[in-house]
Each structure stands twice: as structure tokens, then as C-alpha cells.
Amino acid sequence: MSGFLIAVFIGAPILLFVIMMIYFYNRFQTLENRCDESWSNVGTELHRRHDLIPNLVRAVKGYAKHEKDLFDEITKARALIKDEPTPKEAQAAERALGGATGRLLAVAEAYPDLKASKNFLQLQQELVITEDRIQAARRFYNGNVRDHRNATRQFPGTVFKAMFKPTEQEFFEVEPIKAAPVSVNLS
Amino acid sequence: MSSVGYVLAQIAAVSVFLAFASWMYRSAKKEEREFQAWAEDSGYSFQAQRKWNPREYGLRPLDVGPRRKVTWFVSSGLYEAFQCQTNIKESHGSHEVYTVAVKKISNPGSFMSIEREDIRHKALSSLGGEDIGFESDAFSRLFWVQCKDRKHAYDVIHPEMMDYLMDHMMPHVQWGDRALLVKIQGPLTSQNVPQLWNFLEGFVARVPARLFAKQT
Numbered sequence: 001m002s003g004f005l006i007a008v009f010i011g012a013p014i015l016l017f018v019i020m021m022i023y024f025y026n027r028f029q030t031l032e033n034r035c036d037e038s039w040s041n042v043g044t045e046l047h048r049r050h051d052l053i054p055n056l057v058r059a060v061k062g063y064a065k066h067e068k069d070l071f072d073e074i075t076k077a078r079a080l081i082k083d084e085p086t087p088k089e090a091q092a093a094e095r096a097l098g099g100a101t102g103r104l105l106a107v108a109e110a111y112p113d114l115k116a117s118k119n120f121l122q123l124q125q126e127l128v129i130t131e132d133r134i135q136a137a138r139r140f141y142n143g144n145v146r147d148h149r150n151a152t153r154q155f156p157g158t159v160f161k162a163m164f165k166p167t168e169q170e171f172f173e174v175e176p177i178k179a180a181p182v183s184v185n186l187s
Numbered sequence: 188m189s190s191v192g193y194v195l196a197q198i199a200a201v202s203v204f205l206a207f208a209s210w211m212y213r214s215a216k217k218e219e220r221e222f223q224a225w226a227e228d229s230g231y232s233f234q235a236q237r238k239w240n241p242r243e244y245g246l247r248p249l250d251v252g253p254r255r256k257v258t259w260f261v262s263s264g265l266y267e268a269f270q271c272q273t274n275i276k277e278s279h280g281s282h283e284v285y286t287v288a289v290k291k292i293s294n295p296g297s298f299m300s301i302e303r304e305d306i307r308h309k310a311l312s313s314l315g316g317e318d319i320g321f322e323s324d325a326f327s328r329l330f331w332v333q334c335k336d337r338k339h340a341y342d343v344i345h346p347e348m349m350d351y352l353m354d355h356m357m358p359h360v361q362w363g364d365r366a367l368l369v370k371i372q373g374p375l376t377s378q379n380v381p382q383l384w385n386f387l388e389g390f391v392a393r394v395p396a397r398l399f400a401k402q403t
Contacts, residue, residue, distance in 0.1 A: 034337075038338070041338070129397065132395070132397065133397070136341065136342055136345070136395070139322065139341055139345070140337070140338050140341040140342075142322065143319075143320065143321065143322065143337075143341060144337075146320065146322070147320060150320075
């Protein structure tokens with residue numbers, strides 16, 4: 001009987017530890033997959049933004065050819081964009097691109113003909129929708145990163161973090177490009 | 188055992204079964220009579236109907252759970268395009284009166300439940316229950332959000348929606364395939380009908396239009 005009790009006292013904590021190990025390993029994997037998946041969603045939305053900006057530049061170029069410095073700045077900012085950036089890299093590149101595009105839209109304000117052109121208005125509408133989608137994807141990604149950080153930085157997750165070494169996840173912040181107010185019809 | 192003894196044993200077994208079934212039936216009837224008397228004394232127009240089926244709208248029944256016996260359909264009213272009704276839930280001799288309002292609206296994503304967080308949810312959460320956390324700690328502490336599609340929950344519950352839900356503090360909101368439901372404590376009154384209607388309208392107005400655009 002005493003042998004059985006000793007086995008239980010030794011075996012039960014070991015079994016509990018093994019169950020917790022399996023649980024935390026799977027939890028870290030799930031959370032990492034969620035982060036990866038939502039980061040790829042952010043990438044898709046940023047790609048929409050990158051496709052849209054050259055069209056905006058072309059539209060403004062037709063009216064404000066002398067703004068060469070600004071066009072160069074946008075070209076340089078676009079060159080910073082990598083194919084598969086980390087959140088930190090994307091943040092720096094998007095900040096530069098967003099800033100330059102914001103200035104481009106401010107310049108466009110000085111050209112009433114450009115502001116009234118159908119093509120430019122349509123591009124602005126698309127920009128509003130794209131920025132909204134980027135912010136939604138960013139919130140979701142950051143939510144997943146927060147869950148991952150909570151799981152790895154709270155006890156007993158800290159114990160298993162040292163064991164499994166899950167990839168550290170980074171938050172992603174990006175300021176939306178402020179377009180002049182336009183009415184968006186989504187219907 | 189002789190054949191007579193065997194037959195007697197069978198008769199005894201059937202008699203016990205019948206007595207038990209009869210006792211169950213009588214207790215259910217007695218309970219219903221008691222409940223009816225209580226409802227009438229409390230001023231409700233009682234109808235022992237169980238036809239209201241939240242699943243019809245892709246919603247989850249509110250009367251499920253180990254200690255919840257029956258949801259009684261008591262009264263209903265039609266207010267423009269939405270339906271509301273008071274339910275009285277009887278459990279272990281105590282009665283809970285609550286009203287639900289349902290507005291027909293299609294859901295472009297998965298079923299979602301937004302419930303005021305209680306001790307049960309906190310316990311579930313500590314055991315690894317899948318509550319969706321949001322960037323607002325205040326909101327996450329107050330509400331228990333469940334949705335299979337986490338992205339959809341994030342799309343619907345944006346910062347403005349969180350403020351809206353925290354301003355109104357409704358005990359339970361559900362968004363099924365075809366309807367949005369809100370539950371409040373207490374009976375249906377002429378005051379809370381517009382309140383429920385406005386809440387549902389306000390909720391729908393705050394759902395980003397791009398979600399519905401995606402659907403079409």
C-alpha cells in the first residue's frame with residue numbers, strides 16, 4: 001500500500017507536468033500560427049496600399065510636375081519596402097511612405113482641377129477604404145500578439161517559454177494616410 | 188424461481204416504472220400550475236408555449252444549462268421590424284424575468300455572443316476558455332466575447348463599438364445567422380421597447396459597412 005502511495009505522490013506531479021507541457025507547447029504553436037496568419041493579412045492590405053500609391057503619384061504628376069522632390073521622396077520610400085518584412089521593418093518603411101503620401105495629398109489640395117478630377121476622387125476613395133482595412137488588420141494582428149505575449153510572459157507560461165523558446169512577436173503600428181474627406185459609397 | 192414468481196417480479200417491475208412515470212408527470216403538472224399562479228399574481232399574461240425557437244434565427248437558446256429548466260413564453264409584441272418578448276425562467280423555485288428583443292439582420296460572419304462577464308466566465312477563462320481579448324482592458328474585463336472567427340469579432344467590435352457596448356451594458360447580445368438579439372433583465376414595458384430598439388439600431392449602425400459590402 002505504501003509503495004502505491006509513493007508511486008502516486010511521485011507520478012501525479014510528473015503526469016501533471018507532462019500534461020501542462022503538452023498544453024503549453026500546443027498553445028504557443030496556436031498563438032504563433034495566429035500571429036503569422038494575421039501578419040500575412042496585414043501584408044495583403046499593405047500591398048493594396050503600395051499598388052494604389054503609384055496611381056496617386058501619376059494623377060498628381062499630371063498637374064504638379066515641378067514637385068519633383070516629393071515624387072523622389074515617395075520613390076525612395078517605396079524602395080524601403082521589402083518583400084517579406086518583419087513588423088519592425090514594415091513599420092519604418094510604412095511610416096516613410098505614409099508621410100510622403102500625406103504630403104502628396106496636401107500638395108494636391110492646391111490644385112482645384114486635380115481635386116475635382118474623377119480619377120483622383122476615385123483614388124482617394126480607394127485610399128480611405130484601404131487605410132480602414134489596414135487599421136482593421138493591424139488591430140487584429142496586435143490582438144494576437146498581445147495574446148501571445150500574455151501566454152509567454154505570465155506564470156506558468158514563463159516556465160514553458162524557457163523550455164520551448166517560442167518566437168518573440170512584435171507589435172505593428174502604422175499611422176493611416178490622411179486623405180481629404182471624401183464620401184465613400186460601399187453599397 | 189417458479190414461473191409464477193417470475194411473472195410477479197415482472198409485474199412488480201412494471202408497476203414501479205409506471206408509478207415513477209406517474210409521479211414525474213404529476214410533479215411537472217403541479218410545477219406548471221404553481222408557476223401559472225405565480226405568473227398571474229405577478230401580472231403577466233401567461234401562455235405555456237415553448238414554440239419560440241432562437242435557433243430559427245441562428246441564435247443560441249438562452250435557457251440551456253444544468254440548472255435551467257424551462258423558458259416560458261409569456262408575452263410578445265411586434266415593434267416595427269423586430270420582435271420582443273418577456274420570458275420567465277424558473278429554476279429551483281426562484282424566478283428570473285428577462286426580455287429579449289430580436290432584430291432580423293443577416294450576419295456576414297460567424298455567430299457571435301457578447302455577454303457580461305461573471306464569475307463563471309472568469310473561472311472558464313482561467314481554465315483556458317476561449318474568450319476573445321481586446322485592446323481595451325476595461326472592455327475585456329466587462330464582457331465575455333465568443334466567436335469562432337476571431338477576425339470577424341475584431342471587425343465588428345472596434346473601439347467605437349466597445350464604447351457603445353460599455354455605455355449600454357446590456358447583459359447579453361447575440362448575433363446569429365439571421366438576427367441580432369439583446370437580452371435585458373425585467374419584463375417588457377412601454378419604456379424599454381424603444382430602448383431595446385435604439386440599442387439594436389445603434390449596434391447595426393456601428394458595424395463597418397465594408398463587412399456587408401464583402402457579403403454582396
